[in-house]
Structures are given as C-alpha cells and as structure tokens.
Amino acid sequence: MKFYYFARGVVKSILGPLYRIEVQGTEHFPKDGGVLLCSNHINNLDPPVVGISCPRPVAFMAKEELFKAPILKTILPHVHAFPVKRGMSDREALRTGMKILKENNVLGLFPEGTRSKTGKLGKGLAGAGFFAMRTDAAVVPCAIIGSYKPFRKLKVVFGPPVYLERLKEEKANAEAVTAEIMGDIQKLLDEHR
Structure with a gap:
C-alpha cells in the first residue's frame, strides 16, 4: 500500500498541474464498503487520472498486453492493477474483481472496454x-470531461x-444493468460539459 500512495503522489504532482484536473463529487463517494467505480474511457491516461482523483485506492482491470511491457509489468501489480484478456470471458479476472469488491475495496472499470475514438460514450x-448483480457493492458512475490538452482543464x-x-x-440480465450504469455516466457527461 505504501508504494500505491507513493506512486499516486508522484503521478498527481505531474498530471494534476499538466491537465489542471478539477475533481467534483468526492462527497458522494462511499467511505467504506465495496465500490464498483464505472467511468467513460477517452484516453490511455484515464486510469491514473481517475486513480489520483478518487478518495480511496482503486484496483483497475487492465488489458493483459500491458503486463508484458518491461516497466509496466513491475509497476502495475503494485498499484493494484490486474490483467484481463480482452474479447473473451476471462474467469480469472472476474474472480479477482469479485474478490476485490467482497473485501470492501474499490474496483475501477471502463465498461466500454476500450477508448472511445469519437469522445462520445459507447456501448x-x-x-x-x-x-453489480453479484455483489452488494455500491456503483459509482464517473465522467471524465475534457480533451487532455496540456494546461486546459x-x-x-x-x-x-x-x-x-x-x-x-x-x-x-448483466447487459440491462450495464445499460443503466452507462445511462448514469451519460447524465454526468451531459450535466457537467
């Protein structure tokens, strides 16, 4: 956990001023219990940006390929990321995600599964x-709004x-529940643009 907070501090000191990150709604975030944090996905920097903005440590699912990159394969497990095989049902990743939520921690997901090429929220x-259906975790929708241009909010x-x-x-069914969550993310995008 020490490394997580150290890495978070370093990343925050770089990305915070570079993108003038403004965080809203942390008062809504549950202080304890399992939380499924669901966000839109517009840039490769979304996981660290959400991670430094969230009031609690977040474990993210990350595409398996990232765990093969020389530096990332060492860092990612220390910042609570775990691999998921994309394009198929990955039982190990599902089990890991369930364990995180059942242990009253925060699981971060980008339900679209990949970055939006248009900036619009995908399916x-x-x-x-x-x-959401298999745990008692609270679901917290999250919206990232902006263009990732340096020194623009x-x-x-x-x-x-x-x-x-x-x-x-x-x-x-899981698809209907995800659609409801996506609707909540879209509301945030519409309200705060």
Whole structure:
C-alpha cells in the first residue's frame, strides 16, 4: 500500500498541474464498503487520472498486453492493477474483481472496454452488470470531461452511488444493468460539459 500512495503522489504532482484536473463529487463517494467505480474511457491516461482523483485506492482491470511491457509489468501489480484478456470471458479476472469488491475495496472499470475514438460514450460491455448483480457493492458512475490538452482543464466528476435493488429484484440480465450504469455516466457527461 505504501508504494500505491507513493506512486499516486508522484503521478498527481505531474498530471494534476499538466491537465489542471478539477475533481467534483468526492462527497458522494462511499467511505467504506465495496465500490464498483464505472467511468467513460477517452484516453490511455484515464486510469491514473481517475486513480489520483478518487478518495480511496482503486484496483483497475487492465488489458493483459500491458503486463508484458518491461516497466509496466513491475509497476502495475503494485498499484493494484490486474490483467484481463480482452474479447473473451476471462474467469480469472472476474474472480479477482469479485474478490476485490467482497473485501470492501474499490474496483475501477471502463465498461466500454476500450477508448472511445469519437469522445462520445459507447456501448458498455456486460462485465459491469455482472459485478453489480453479484455483489452488494455500491456503483459509482464517473465522467471524465475534457480533451487532455496540456494546461486546459480536465474534469473528473463522481456521481452519487447507484443502488440496483430494483434490477436485482427483477433479475435483470448483466447487459440491462450495464445499460443503466452507462445511462448514469451519460447524465454526468451531459450535466457537467
């Protein structure tokens, strides 16, 4: 955990001033318990930007290829990232994500699965709905708003937690739950642009 906070401090001291990061909505963020943090995805720097903006440590799923890069393969596990095989059901990644939430930690996901080429919110994959339906974690939508141009403001907005009791009672499928979460992210994007 010491390395996580050290790395977070270093990254914050660089990215914070470079992108004039403004964080809103941290008062909504649950202080304890499992949290599924779901954000839009517009840039490769989204994970560190969300990580330094979040009031609690975040474990992110990261594409497996990153864990083969020389420096990243050493750093990523120390900042709570874990690999996921894209384009297939990765049972090991799902188990790891469930464990993080059940141990009352924060799991960060980009439900679109890949960066948006247009900047517009894409369709979410079923993974977010899977985690939301199988745990008691609060779901916190997050919106990253801006262009990642140096010295131009970049906003990170956390919305109020979404509790999905109604969908759980209706036994909604993972796709429907993800669609609801994506709707909450879109609302944040519309309200704070």
